[in-house]
Amino acid sequence: MKIFECGHCFHPLYFENSSCEKCGNHVGFSVKDLDLKSFDSPFPSLEINDEKGKFTYCGNYKFGVCNWLIPQDENSEFCLACSLNRTIPDLSDQENFEKWKKLESAKHRLVYQLLKLGLLNTKNSTEKPISLMFDFIAKQGNDKINTGHQNGLITILLSEADSVHREYMRKQMSEQYRTLIGHFRHEVGHYYWDQLIAGQEENLQEFRRIFGDEQLDYGQALNSHYQNGAPQNWQQSFISQYATAHPWEDWAETWAHYLHIMDMSETAFYFGVTVNPRIKDESVKGKIPTDPYEINGFDEIYETWAPVSFAINSLNRGMGIPDAYPFVVSPVVLEKMKFIHQLISQ
Structure with a gap:
């Protein structure tokens, strides 16, 4: 995720902040701008003078779970x-x-x-x-x-x-990995299979070439996976053991990891992370050159992200905690991610 900052004192903010921890001004997330907006008037009027805009917080603001904004003229309760x-x-x-x-x-x-x-x-x-x-x-x-x-x-x-x-x-x-954001990214992958693949013959045929035939009985495939586990050498073609269960699960798992990599890359870009280790092998040197969401080819994103991931994992090991990204992306899995990136770009 990008770095946010207060529009008044330029103090860095987290995505979840509803006020600046330095100057105390209220801030809120704007869907239109994909950014945190700083207000010139105190809560609850929430006005931005230079835009002559008035906003309200989402109805879940009162529970401390949402800092997203709703333009006052939309008259909506929730963001x-x-x-x-x-x-x-x-x-x-x-x-x-x-x-x-x-x-x-x-x-x-x-x-x-x-x-x-x-x-x-x-x-x-x-x-x-x-x-x-x-x-x-x-x-x-x-x-x-x-x-x-x-x-x-x-x-x-x-x-x-x-x-x-x-x-x-x-x-x-x-x-190897089980987190809330991982669950969300995996499950939404199933939703986007329906949106991007189902009923679109060209995309469906390419999906089957890369991931396999989704017409394979899903229930039987899952039962077989839970009884027998993943096949030997699964790492050569799949991002996780569960991805081997059925082409739909392979898609959802790969989709989730694609989102993992994009998020890590965006964060590294905004923090200006550069990996320039003091070793001879230059394959672990890297720097995210621009916002990855603006890069057309996934090869470039992956090649600049991989050294950053290696560095983050190394830092984690120094603290005695698990790798942030404990996976190996094989050439076959990389092709699957490139297919997803191409679909989204279209």
Whole structure:
């Protein structure tokens, strides 16, 4: 993600800030500008003098989970990100509330990235409504409820916001990585398969060439994966063991990792991260030259990101914590990511 700054004192801000920690001015995220706006008037009037604009905070601002802005003339209760919620938990339960806050933080970062990629419209009168929705719920003894996607509805279990439970599930599933943002990026990948591949013959044929035939029985494929595990040497063609289960899961896993790499690259660019190690091998030298969302070819993005990822992993190991990106991107997986990048660019 990019670095934000206060429009009054230029103090750096996090994406989630609703006020500047240095000067105290209120700030809010503008979907139109994909930036944090600083206000010239105190809350609740929220005016920006140079733009002669008046705004309100999203209705979820009062819960401390959203700092997104709504132009006053739109007369909406919720911002774009929060309007995608179909179900949220009972907020009178403090444990549920704390978990929901974590889910909203990850979801808002996802929506920001989808907007950067041009994959979400802003739901105005000239565009069709967004079909993407979210349910944040607990199992409550119903084993049929799981994190997943169906026809544009993404369900995320509240338990995934519990770091202890998430680590337990990571070990149970033999995963290298399990995070909330990872779940969001994976599940939204299924949604965009429907948007970008299904019913589009040229894209579908290319998908089948690269990922395989999605007509393979999905239920049987998953059962086989859970019973037998991933095939030997899966790393040569897949980004994760779960990606081997079915072409749809391969797509969703690869999609998620594509978004991981784009986000890390944008952050590295805005921080001016340059990797110039004191070794002879120049393959681990790198610098993100520009905002990756403005780069046409994914090869360039990957080649400049890989050294940054290696450096970040090395820093993590020095602190005794897991690699930030504990995966190897093989040439086959890179081709899959290039296909995704090409689809989005079109």
